[in-house]
Amino acid sequence: MSNGASLPYKLRPNKAVDRELFLALLGRLAATLKIESYRYVSLGGAFLEDFRLIHARLGICDMVCVEAEKDVHTRQIFNRPVDSILCVYSTLENYLDSNDFDKPVIIWFDYTAPGEISEQIERFARTISEVPINSILRITLNANPQSLGTPKSDEIGARVGRLDGDTGQKQTIQEWRLDRFRERLGVLVPSDLKADGMTFKNFGKSVLHVLYLAVEKEVLSLPDREVVWALSTHYADGQPMVTATLLIKDDNQEQLQTLIKEWSFNSTPTTPRKIDMPALSTIERLTMESCSNPRERMGYDLPKSEIGEDPFEMFRQYYRVYPHFARIDL
Amino acid sequence: MSNESQDVAIAIPTKQFFVSMLTRDISLADAILDLVDNCLDGALRSAHGGQVDYSSYFVKITLNAEFFSIEDNCGGIPREVAKNYAFKMGREPDDNRDSENETIGMYGVGMKRAIFKMGRGAKVSTLYQDDAFEVSITSDWLDNKDWEPIPIRDADASSRLQESGTAILVDTLYPGVAKHFTNDAFKNELKTAIAEHFTMFLQRGLSISVNGQVIEPIHVEVLVSEEVNGPAPYVFEKTIDGVLVSITVGLNTGRGLASDDDEAPDFERDRSAITAGWTVFCNDRAVIVGDKSRLTGWGDSIPLYHYQFSIITGIVEFRSKLAEKLPVTTTKRALDTSSDIWLQALVKMKEGMRVWIDYTNTWKNHPRSEQTQHWEKAKSLPLRDAIELVSKREKAQKIVGIIEFNPKKQHVIPIPPTQKPSSRRIVFSRPIEQIKMVSKSLFDTYDEQPGVVGDKCFEIVLLEASKLEETGNE
Numbered sequence A: 001m002s003n004g005a006s007l008p009y010k011l012r013p014n015k016a017v018d019r020e021l022f023l024a025l026l027g028r029l030a031a032t033l034k035i036e037s038y039r040y041v042s043l044g045g046a047f048l049e050d051f052r053l054i055h056a057r058l059g060i061c062d063m064v065c066v067e068a069e070k071d072v073h074t075r076q077i078f079n080r081p082v083d084s085i086l087c088v089y090s091t092l093e094n095y096l097d098s099n100d101f102d103k104p105v106i107i108w109f110d111y112t113a114p115g116e117i118s119e120q121i122e123r124f125a126r127t128i129s130e131v132p133i134n135s136i137l138r139i140t141l142n143a144n145p146q147s148l149g150t151p152k153s154d155e156i157g158a159r160v161g162r163l164d165g166d167t168g169q170k171q172t173i174q175e176w177r178l179d180r181f182r183e184r185l186g187v188l189v190p191s192d193l194k195a196d197g198m199t200f201k202n203f204g205k206s207v208l209h210v211l212y213l214a215v216e217k218e219v220l221s222l223p224d225r226e227v228v229w230a231l232s233t234h235y236a237d238g239q240p241m242v243t244a245t246l247l248i249k250d251d252n253q254e255q256l257q258t259l260i261k262e263w264s265f266n267s268t269p270t271t272p273r274k275i276d277m278p279a280l281s282t283i284e285r286l287t288m289e290s291c292s293n294p295r296e297r298m299g300y301d302l303p304k305s306e307i308g309e310d311p312f313e314m315f316r317q318y319y320r321v322y323p324h325f326a327r328i329d330l
Numbered sequence B: 001m002s003n004e005s006q007d008v009a010i011a012i013p014t015k016q017f018f019v020s021m022l023t024r025d026i027s028l029a030d031a032i033l034d035l036v037d038n039c040l041d042g043a044l045r046s047a048h049g050g051q052v053d054y055s056s057y058f059v060k061i062t063l064n065a066e067f068f069s070i071e072d073n074c075g076g077i078p079r080e081v082a083k084n085y086a087f088k089m090g091r092e093p094d095d096n097r098d099s100e101n102e103t104i105g106m107y108g109v110g111m112k113r114a115i116f117k118m119g120r121g122a123k124v125s126t127l128y129q130d131d132a133f134e135v136s137i138t139s140d141w142l143d144n145k146d147w148e149p150i151p152i153r154d155a156d157a158s159s160r161l162q163e164s165g166t167a168i169l170v171d172t173l174y175p176g177v178a179k180h181f182t183n184d185a186f187k188n189e190l191k192t193a194i195a196e197h198f199t200m201f202l203q204r205g206l207s208i209s210v211n212g213q214v215i216e217p218i219h220v221e222v223l224v225s226e227e228v229n230g231p232a233p234y235v236f237e238k239t240i241d242g243v244l245v246s247i248t249v250g251l252n253t254g255r256g257l258a259s260d261d262d263e264a265p266d267f268e269r270d271r272s273a274i275t276a277g278w279t280v281f282c283n284d285r286a287v288i289v290g291d292k293s294r295l296t297g298w299g300d301s302i303p304l305y306h307y308q309f310s311i312i313t314g315i316v317e318f319r320s321k322l323a324e325k326l327p328v329t330t331t332k333r334a335l336d337t338s339s340d341i342w343l344q345a346l347v348k349m350k351e352g353m354r355v356w357i358d359y360t361n362t363w364k365n366h367p368r369s370e371q372t373q374h375w376e377k378a379k380s381l382p383l384r385d386a387i388e389l390v391s392k393r394e395k396a397q398k399i400v401g402i403i404e405f406n407p408k409k410q411h412v413i414p415i416p417p418t419q420k421p422s423s424r425r426i427v428f429s430r431p432i433e434q435i436k437m438v439s440k441s442l443f444d445t446y447d448e449q450p451g452v453v454g455d456k457c458f459e460i461v462l463l464e465a466s467k468l469e470e471t472g473n474e
Helices: A013-033 A049-058 A070-079 A092-097 A117-127 A173-188 A203-220 A254-261 A282-290 A294-298 A311-321 B015-025 B028-046 B079-086 B110-118 B139-143 B175-181 B184-197 B199-203 B259-263 B340-362 B368-373 B383-391 B432-443 B450-473
Strands: A039-042 A062-067 A085-089 A105-110 A136-142 A226-237 A239-249 A273-275 B058-063 B068-072 B122-128 B131-137 B152-154 B165-170 B207-210 B222-225 B234-240 B243-251 B277-282 B285-291 B312-319 B378-381 B397-399 B402-405
Touching: A013 A049, A013 A136, A013 A226, A013 A239, A013 A254, A013 A273, A013 A311, A039 A049, A039 A092, A049 A062, A062 A070, A062 A092, A070 A085, A105 A117, A117 A136, A117 A173, A117 A203, A136 A203, A173 A203, A203 A226, A203 A239, A203 B184, A226 A254, A239 A254, A273 A311, A282 A294, A282 A311, A294 A311, B015 B110, B028 B058, B028 B068, B028 B110, B028 B165, B028 B184, B079 B131, B079 B152, B110 B122, B110 B165, B175 B184, B184 B199, B184 B207, B184 B285, B199 B285, B222 B383, B234 B340, B234 B383, B243 B340, B243 B383, B312 B340, B312 B383, B378 B383, B383 B402, B432 B450
Parallel strands: A039 A062, A039 A105, A062 A085, A105 A136, A226 A273, B058 B207, B222 B243, B277 B312
Antiparallel strands: A136 A239, A226 A239, B058 B068, B068 B165, B122 B131, B122 B165, B131 B152, B222 B378, B234 B243, B234 B402, B243 B312, B277 B285, B397 B402
């Protein structure tokens, strides 16, 4: 488990927005799919925050929290917000392999380790054929290009614009990463992927494209089911991450497809939504919420993050689901 | 009673055989590649045995749920060929169009099989010099048991092609095929296959596009040092039974591997470079790309392929004007492994592989930078350039018709400074937390490779032991 996984949500505002979008999606589908009767399977971290919200907002009682680290598992049992959560000491993969599902499930593959991305994507794609129709699958993947490794400085040539001179076999850092990326993901790498897809800003989109192709490949051999991509996001709270959520449906459920496609936050792995919320003081936030021209009213620009989105535009898109954390002295 | 009978047994092939049996032997992607092959043969014929300027040719492929089309400007089909050969199921012995060309087509089934793989009807339009005509294969013709000749119709002004070339349109796709054509994973695989199989032509300027996206070649190359005594790949070239066989085996990167990658999970298939392993060319077509199986010798008196060998690339090329002598099957995407020429080549391929398998073994647990420095002045070159550069070396053996260079025998393979003939490997495992702790104390970083950490530990203890030995002797 990475350090990021144990950070509280208040230090990860973008992840908090992403999670709110996921809950909003489930809320939108709840009445049609009777989501309250689903089973929810996820990795809860020490505090089981997601489980509390899933139960509170959607009324799901059948919940399974899977954890492979003994210490965290013990802590989870203590921290359970409702006692209908079953805490299982296992890897998520092992739990899925040793259980049959007799009703639709929501499974969140909340991966953080970057090293096994190939296995993670293959496992997610494979699960599409293993769960009942109307199940919802969600995956989080690490999208930090530095996770591909760091070359020694003498292995790398520098390039400015199109001036590349004779660098022999030396590559730029992006070309070096592209080679490693191909090594990790093999045939699933998009044929037109260029070194530019390996930058901090674009790497998330490249990872999502690989995920998309893996799922497309899987679906080709499943005549009885289709997938509808519902929500894809790319955000960074320090560590860049991407997520993708899909619904598995059969051929004749057009109303479900429409329900998802008409959702204002609908996004696919090929067109992910970037979430890049600015850190704000309370007065800045209230100003931005209450007026239509906050930039002019405030008279200054807010700093951009490494993902490079306009903070005012980001706020405008997500202020409804942007949680506000305040300190409470107990 | 006479035992003479007037009965005869009908011995003609059925359409059913061609339409539903023959198409089972080929995948959908390979069928499309077969059509591209035909375009290239057209370009080759247009040059009449001369040098082909591939940069003046294009192949445009469009596929979607409704139709498949492939259009080229590679010369078109002469009317006589259309009348007598092009639409026959199988090649006639008197069809000697390619006796002077290095093509790969030899069975005369490619186009028809590809069409029937995709759908039940097609229109082939062509412009050869000034002669424009069309041939339509319909589902009625398919359903009719008789082998009726198919009419050739002159093209009218509206459907006449603009340039000499051929356009094939298949518009009655089978549902399963239409599903593939709307699937992005299939389209991605097709584009990758084109980038691999036609890499030589793409590198020479041929333009192939799929749904408007121009395909870029995947380079299959080995490292060669330009210095006379610098590291170089294994090279072998010889004409066997009218086929020029050229082989090179070397490294695809000088970066070296982290030793702990040996313990990677069983995902070598996914983890290895596309061009690692063997790539086989027949008359410039890559028949097989990056093969890591028994087919190309792995696991056959040579270790099975695993991640340690992912820096090894082998390229073998067969070139001949006699297409039937090339070791390929009818799908052109698989090898005829019983072919004598292939078996002879395999012996040399394995010889070359052993050189580099030894190299990766020798460099296990040595710092990556030490290995990398030997390759700093090396260039990545395709087969032909690699052979040319290596054959210029004095030590390259050149007997009449044969070029051979074994880098190990010529002592140009980099060797780690501490490697001795009596060297033995030590292998042991420790928890990663402990390795990181030792790594931090020895190298001031938590992330040095475990093998390097272990090696350093041994070096330190060895030094101490040597001192003790000396003290003890006093």
